[in-house]
Amino acid sequence: MTQINVRVDGESYTDDVEPRTLLVHYLREQLGKVGTVVGCDTSNCGACTVHLDGQAVKSCTVLAVQADGSQVTTIEGVAEEGIGGALHPVQRAFHEMHGLQCGFCTPGMIMASIDLLKENPDPSETEVREGIEGNLCRCTGYQNIVKAVQHAAAEMRGQAPGDPDASPAAVDTAAAEHVVAQS
Amino acid sequence: MTAVEDPAVPDTPVDLAPAKEIGQARLRKEDARLITGETQWTDNIVLPGMLHMAMLRSPVAHGRITHLDVSAAKDRPNVVAVFTGADLAEEQGSLPCAWPVTPDMVNPGHPSIAVDQVNHVGEAVAIVVARTRTAAADALEAIDVDYEPLPVVLDMEEAVKDGSPLVHDSTSSNTSYHFVFDAGEAGTGGDTDQAFADAEVTVSRRFVQQRLIPAFMEPRSVVVQPTRDNYTMWSATQIPHILRVMAASVTGIPEHKLRVIAPDVGGGFGGKLQVNPEEILALLVARRLGKPIKWTETRGESLMTAHHGRDQVQFVDIAADRDGTVRGLRVRLLASMGAYLRLITPGVPALGAFMFPGIYKFPAYRFECDGVFTNMVPTDAYRGAGRPEATFAIERIMDELAVELGMDPLELRRKNWINADEFPFTTVAGLEYDSGDYAQATSQALELLGYDELRAEQQRRRESNDPVQLGIGFSTFTEMCGLAPSRVLGSLSFGAGGWESASIRMLPTGKVEVVTGSTPHGQGHETAWSQIVADQLGVPFEDVEVLHGDTAISSRGLDTYGSRSLVVGGTAVVKAAEKVVQKARAIAAHLLEASEDDLEFTDGKFSVKGTPGASIGIQEVALAVFAAHDYPEGIEPSIDSEATFDPENFSFPHGTHICAMEIDTETGFAKIRKYACVDDVGTIVNPLIVEGQVHGGLAQGIAQAMFEEAIYDAEGNLTTGSFVDYLIPSAADLPHFDTGNTVHEATSNPLGAKGVGEAGCIASTPAVVNAAIDAVRHLGVSELRMPLTPERVWRAIHEGGDGGDRAAATSNAQGVTSSEAATASATEGDQQ
Secondary structure, eight states: OEEEEEETTEEEEEEEEEEOHHHIIIIIISOOOOOOOOOOOSOOOOTEEEEEEEEEETTTTSSSGGGTEEEEOOOOOOOOTSSSSOOOHHHHHHHTTTSSSSSSSSHHHHHHHHHHHOOOSOOOHHHHHHHTSSSOOOSSTTTTHHHHHHHHHHTTTTTTOOOOOOOOOOOOOHHHHHHHHHH | OOOOTTTTTOOOOOOOOSSTTTOOOOHHHHHHHHHHTOEEEEEEEOOOOEEEEEEEEEEEEEEEEEEEEOOOHHTTTTEEEEHHHHHTTTOOOOOOOOOOOOOOOOOOOOOOOOOEEEOOOEEEEEEESSHHHHHHHHHHGGEEEEEOOOOOOOOOOHHTTTTOEEEEOOOSEEEEEEEEEEEEHHTTTOOOHHHHHHHEEEEEEEEEEEEOOOOSSOOOEEEEETTTTEEEEEESSSOOOHHHHHHHHHOOOOOGGEEEEEEOOOTTTTTTOOOOOOHHHHHHHHHOSSOOOEOOOHHHHHHHOOBBBEEEEEEEEEEOTTTTTTEEEEEEEEEEEESSSTTTTTTTHHTTTTTTTTTTTTEEEEEEEEEEEOOSSOOOOOOOHHHHHHHHHHHHHHHHHHHTTTHHHHHHHHHHBBOOGGOOOOOSSSSSSSOOOOOHHHHHHHHHHHHHHHHHHHHHHTTTTOEEEEEEEEEEEEEEEOOOOHHHHHHHHHSSSEEEEEEEOOOOOOOOOESOOOOOOOOHHHHHHHHHHHHHHHHGGEEEEEESSBTTTTTTTOOOOOIIIIIIIHHHHHHHHHHHHHHHHHHHHHHHHGGGGGGGEEEEEEETTOTOOOEHHHHHHHHHHHOOOOOOOOOSOOOEEEEEEOOOBOOOOEEEEEEEEEEETOOEOOOEEEEEEEEOBSOOHHHHHHHHHHHHHHHHHHHHHHHHOOOOOOTBBBSOOOOEEEEEEEEGGGGEEEEEEEOOOSSSSTOOOOOTTHHHHHHHHHHHHHHHHHHHHHHHOOOSSSOOHHHHHHHHHHHHTTTOOHHHOOSSSSEEESSOOOOOOOOOOOOO
16 A cells, blocks of 8 residues: 545545555545546546646546645536536536536546647637547537537637637537527 | 326326427536536445455357366455356346247347356356455456357358357257248238339349447446345446346346336446346345445446447348339348347347338338347347348448439439328338428438539549549438337337336425436436426426436336337326326316316416416415315325326438548548438427437447447457447547438327437438448449448458458457458449
8 A cells, every 4th residue: 555645626635545546446436536437448438537737637547646746636626616616617618518418428528628728728620629539428429519618618718609709610509509599 | 199097187188388498408407417527327326335246257259167166266355255157047047038029039048147158258257246346356367267168150141051050059040030021911012022023123232230339438337235125226227117127027036125226327329228147146146145236347348248239231132113113122131149139139120120111112021030149249229229220221222223223312212202291101111100201301401411512522523533532422211219109019029018107296385396217318308308397387497307217216117218218208298297287277276266167277377267367376286285275075185197108109200311421542531521411300399409319329320330340350259349449439530410400290299209319320320331332433332341441441442342341450360240251241242
């Protein structure tokens, strides 16, 4: 057993872990952070994506001991004011653009998308598709996920979604029209 | 339609309330917990004293277990118990097969854990139970097992020959059943052989439906909690209700002592429409040890042992006159069962039997299918289940017939499809299609695609001999959905009915609980059902809570598959709401001191006609019956209700899908340039959800055409056993979809809904393949095997044939695909 100190979603933890323990299993089994899920065993699906010191990582490819001294943010800590607080714009956009169905890939997809938007605040449709290709979704066909990421991007840049100055693809959304009609 | 006999409330025709919520793109109620990680997946469940179960799985496809020593594993740290098949042989029974498609179907039985013989790679041979997940997995390594190898049966066409080695010693051949539907014999069509004898043109083709893996994102998981003789099972399942009945009958646990809960379930696509060996084993082990048991599969286990889909070889003949009028259709299938018959394994191709004629007016049709055992994991339902295979065959061969006749493929379809004024139309397969307009959907889809411009570009590329060629492919499909009229299922020997149940509980504060027997796993029932109830009861959308997936809460149900939830389950909700209104009307009349006949119910309010101000809301009535201080004599103080809906017919969504495909003739790389589709799914309750379902279906149908294939090597090892090798598409692999709708309401349910879950998946595969072939037909290609890998496409262009097998390139062993040997097939499709 090896002792690690990690800060997860704003809380500090000191724990003994087996050296072989993966970060995702530490999060789920020792901390009860079950919002982060395991979808495969080959680091292909990205369902387990979290942020390690601000960068998206697949937490099944990181050993818990490698997170020693680090900050980890999971889907449970991404809302702006913690659990029950205001949702992150990317979380909100996934909801508004119907970017999820069963929701199993969603935590990882949201964490990967937040990281993508940090690197590229105004991605084109192709850039979003390539940016999230490490995350697999079996339900949505990705189209509404792409819309959600672009919708969130516009909002995070301070532009109203649907603003003609936003990236062109962001306004090309049937889902957005529905949302507008409803609100 | 029928409803539960309820003397107080006769079954009357349902009048739908004016649509206010129905048709709105309501954002989903489900999302709140899913986007914040507050979800309850089965694997999240932790119970006091819970133990973890891991399976040792067979590395050989066919063999006798000659030696099995688990003693060292028992001594491993934190191991609580180890079980072998012999330990559980007396109590494990046989996994159920609910669909004996013929009276003489051979079912050799399906043990949950192998006792003395293994029949596919991945079959469980021993179980370790330990205090932690990792301790259980570690101890598997200490189990010593030897196998005496038996000949491995993989190729269906070899397996059905006399003298082939047998998968099961107990059977006399590898053929489980021979199922025939002959329209002539059924009285729904003429003599097929005569039709072919008389025809001016016939075209024959051999199509291969490769083996696919449903690959739901949430791995299967089960937790069982025993409390003396009561058991609670949480499972990542599509079918908690069916699972309860089946698990009770397999294990002998009385049904009323077994509660099954499907908590949040992460996708299914038919892959979780199953009674899994591991679910039974978790029950048996929990019963033995008296402790809570958890099992969650790895992705590798999932791909290797959860049931697969498709895997058919199709021999299809079509007969027509020179002018394009179709005269007959003949289909012979070899359908892989895999090693065992699971829940509806044999029924999947039989369900497809009725869809091969598609939307066309065939006067004669004959279908024959052999269900064939092989040493592979069993096949079973995968999105569409029988209908994608049928749709592929008919839509592909219509293109080949068009080429043979020198006709435009769309013109040939127009000439033969059922016209809008011909509904209801009874097909040669005996189905009564109720509504639709194929021409309208087609003209809208052509416009959405920008057909004329793309055809012009195709011509330019042909003329300039562009290395990148363009093709356009159609699929004008229909499907039978809304499974299903119970009597029809009975006539097909299916072991259950096709009804669905709903109940509505009016809470004292006027809030509404809707209990549905449908079991969502991503489809958005909580939102759509709330919309339906909000309209029918005139209560706010937010005041409705939908409960599902727990046999203790929703005691009656037949769960979610076959695009049935809205069509059957949604209608049950409508009928339950109707009963609430009827019961509330009597109370309201009493409270308003008026006759029931003088009350009208609008927007959630009972008002006395012609007496302004005399009214009471249904939510107030709910409080009044809770208090029960003042209600009419002779009726119960409750406005709660229950309804069961059994549809009188299937529903028939249809649509036109058009794919424009670019093929780089120098590399064989295929890329979808544009994809447009117009679907008619009847009434749309929530356009956002419908659009999402179509997108997801398209992704899976396109994936069959272009990316996915379960490949076994010659020893029966799955070589596509991880997401590295089994290519489910990413966002970068898929195009933007242009989708649209026409609306022709179903006549078989009051909602007018037809179902949408499978449409995209059923329709898209042939559109993609037809487009690819259209792009390179002038280069001599008339068949392409799925998936359309660059290597295959390149080979077809440069070496002829259909591109052949992919397996040899991806495996060191002499590979065969699931469906056939590596040779022989490559050119057969072109020799017709």
